[in-house]
Amino acid sequence: IVLVQGDTTTTMATCLAAYYHKITVGHVEAGLRTGNIYSPWPEEINRKIATAIATYHFAPTDRARKNLIDEHVPAEKIFVTGNTVVDALQYVTKKINSDTRLRTQLLSQFSYIDPHKKLILVTGHRRENFGDGFKNICQAIATISKRKDVQIIYPVHLNPNVKIPVESMLSGLPNVHLIDPLDYVPFVYLMSQAYLILTDSGGVQEEAPSLGKPVLVMRNATERPEIIESGAGIVVGTSCEKIVSEVNELLNNQDKHSKMSFIHNPYGDGKASIRIVDKLEEI
Known part of the structure; x- marks a missing residue:
């Protein structure tokens, strides 16, 4: 399995390289969306390409999970973990x-x-x-x-x-x-x-x-x-x-x-990495 993180152009390119070699991809920070492919540019398209290629999707929030489900990603392949940042x-x-x-x-x-x-x-x-x-x-x-x-x-x-x-x-x-x-x-x-x-x-x-x-x-x-x-x-x-x-x-x-x-950060409690590793071990 190849793990990629975020929405950079290197993330997108790594997804494509793994796909060409038929290697399974897991995407960390999956499901972030603005709904506008030019904002942010080119990150919105980079992450949509990552979603299209990835088998496992580690979403930081429930909202990100819903975005993925709306794009017909199988729910059983999505795991809400918080964000590693x-x-x-x-x-x-x-x-x-x-x-x-x-x-x-x-x-x-x-x-x-x-x-x-x-x-x-x-x-x-x-x-x-x-x-x-x-x-x-x-x-x-x-x-x-x-x-x-x-x-x-x-x-x-x-x-x-x-x-x-x-x-x-x-x-x-x-x-x-x-x-x-x-x-x-x-x-x-x-x-x-x-x-x-x-x-x-x-x-x-x-x-x-x-x-x-x-x-x-x-x-x-x-x-x-x-x-x-x-x-x-x-x-x-x-x-x-x-x-x-x-x-x-x-x-x-x-x-x-x-x-x-003093507002609680909705993006995690600092244990996202542990949750991702636990899921990978199950897989």
Whole structure:
């Protein structure tokens, strides 16, 4: 059996390679859907191809399971496990909290963080946001940065469609730190220090609630509607006005921020990997 995870193009290609060799495929994080093949692009089609090829489907939620059943996947081949991203996050968080040397290194790496300001962590890389979308996002960040009570950290994706507009519009602004992309451990540390997170990422939508961080989703649609329905996240799209409005609301309204921070993450309890292994052993 070949196990694939998520909705990247490498996941799709691996499914095809396994299919050509007549090897059984198991898909982890199966059943996520927006219903729009161009949002996110190309991930929506990648995961639909994975579903078409896979024999075993490890869905993170009941909603994802229903999506698969609606596409005529046999119910007995679908297993609701939670998502492994939550497992990884909990593992790394425990490591950061228990390893004094590691924590000292992280404190040194991010020594410029001002504990007296509210930290906003930004990530952005989504293809459908290239062009005007990223320009709007950058304009929103520039506007928010004028507040004296915030600090913005943005690990900038290396894709020129991201890097060029971000650096041209945000370099040198007060309260904005543009940094190189991060490995997972320091990124988890930054998430843990953030007051709120602005992102167009899929995985971050699951990680943020696990850490008690409100997440604003800079996309027009999300394949993770459970986050929005639970109240842990808000879809803001790439409208400059909407992004600025929702960020200011969370910065100014402590009650709203607290309410979003204490919502249970619908994507798992950190035991997805164990459930997947147990099912594979049964198979």
